Amino acid sequence: GDGDGDAGGDGATGFDERVPIPDIEFDKNDKLKAEKEMLGLYVSDHPLFGVESALKRQVEHALVDLPDMEDGASVKVGGVITNLARKFTKKGDQMAVFVLEDLESSIEVTVFPRTLLEQGHKLEDDIIVAVKGRLDKRDESRFGLIAQDIQVLSGLGDGPAPPMRLMLPSHTLDELKIHRLKRILRDHPGDSVVQVDIGQGKVLRLADEFRVDIDRAVGELRMAFGHDAVLL
Numbered sequence: 653g654d655g656d657g658d659a660g661g662d663g664a665t666g667f668d669e670r671v672p673i674p675d676i677e678f679d680k681n682d683k684l685k686a687e688k689e690m691l692g693l694y695v696s697d698h699p700l701f702g703v704e705s706a707l708k709r710q711v712e713h714a715l716v717d718l719p720d721m722e723d724g725a726s727v728k729v730g731g732v733i734t735n736l737a738r739k740f741t742k743k744g745d746q747m748a749v750f751v752l753e754d755l756e757s758s759i760e761v762t763v764f765p766r767t768l769l770e771q772g773h774k775l776e777d778d779i780i781v782a783v784k785g786r787l788d789k790r791d792e793s794r795f796g797l798i799a800q801d802i803q804v805l806s807g808l809g810d811g812p813a814p815p816m817r818l819m820l821p822s823h824t825l826d827e828l829k830i831h832r833l834k835r836i837l838r839d840h841p842g843d844s845v846v847q848v849d850i851g852q853g854k855v856l857r858l859a860d861e862f863r864v865d866i867d868r869a870v871g872e873l874r875m876a877f878g879h880d881a882v883l884l
Contacts, residue, residue: 685778688734699732699780700755705844705866706808707731707754710782715757718797723789727797730754730782730805736775741765748775752783752797760796761785771802780805813843816866817883818873821851832876837862840869849883 700707708714711730718727731754738748745765752761761783763771774781782803789795820833837846837858842865846858873882 688778698755699778703780703808704755705814707780707782707805709814710803710805710808715752715754715759718757718759718787719795721787723787723795725787726784727787728782728784729759729797730780731758732780733775733777734758736777746772748772750775750777752781760794761799762788762796763799763802767799767801771799774802774804780808813845814866815845815847816864816869818846818848818877819881819883820848820877822854823851825850829877833873834862836869836872836876837864840865840872842866842868 707730712728713721715729715731718729721727729752731752734751734753736748736750738746740746746768747765748763748768750761750763751758763775782805783797783799784801784803785797785799787795788798818833820829838861842863844864844866845860846862846864848856848858850856870882
């Protein structure tokens with residue numbers, strides 16, 4: 653039978669071949685890596701969630717901006733490595749190709765043999781990196797990035813939230829601008845302290861009631877006071 657009921661009528665239970673499954677949760681990185689390997693995409697989370705601001709401070713350009721830049725332009729971008737593959741050139745030298753992905757876009761990165769010899773030990777799927785290189789737009793149907801230097805970014809989410817620094821010289825401020833600044837900061841509350849450089853070596857630290865979420869506030873602040881007013 654299937655093991656249900658008593659064995660010999662003495663109350664003993666039958667054999668159960670089901671394997672007990674422990675109630676454990678995979679580490680976030682291991683779980684995301686398995687999701688990417690099995691499904692081709694991250695499902696439950698993303699390696700960059702929660703570290704967007706920290707990543708922006710490590711790079712000079714966003715991936716979404718690259719299509720508008722010229723062929724050969726020097727850029728520094730960041731994201732997570734996916735689809736890493738090592739290949740061989742016609743001469744038999746090893747090279748590598750991977751996709752650099754952030755929360756908005758992605759780009760294929762090529763690591764030629766000389767760079768791979770110096771940087772190859774850093775490469776691994778699902779790690780967050782900053783890549784310095786030059787754009788390659790010679791192929792009209794697609795473009796990519798030729799890597800020159802790769803920096804592994806670890807511990808981006810550790811420690812206190814970084815401050816938001818604003819450059820607002822005192823002679824440019826009036827009551828209307830001060831009111832606008834207060835409104836924007838209050839509309840985007842967060843953990844980052846706001847520091848305002850008013851010129852002549854004076855920096856004001858605003859009260860804790862004006863702590864802000866940098867990611868949400870930076871765009872509106874730049875629209876209100878100019879791109880150079882926000883120092884990340």
